[in-house]
Amino acid sequence: MARAKGVRILVTLECTECRSNGERLGGGVSRYATKKNRRNTPNRLELNKFCPYCKKHVLHREIK
Template sequence: MAKGVRIIVTLECTECRSNSNKRSPGVSRYTTTKNRRNTTSRLELKKFCTHCNKHTNHKEIK
């Protein structure tokens, strides 16, 4: 059986980790898929963070 090239990755807000002055406690996380062959580096997208209440960068985590 061949492995699929698309994998599921988790994106986490970069500002929630270090910012203590946010609207609610916790860290915003999104799940998405990426093509392992085309995108070998870590994925970084600008998404809406419900805890910071604004659009922030979300980076791929393990």
């Protein structure tokens, strides 16, 4: 039997500062994987997380 599609889905959060500064020498973009409830947060998720490339807490946004 097929399983029903759950309410919680896996999303990827990406650093907004690293993405805009692609030519940085450190290289790389910070990404986090997390789950969100589709019913409670239908729009894109935004969280302040630590970026090891920027070495500070910055805004991470959900990407597709």
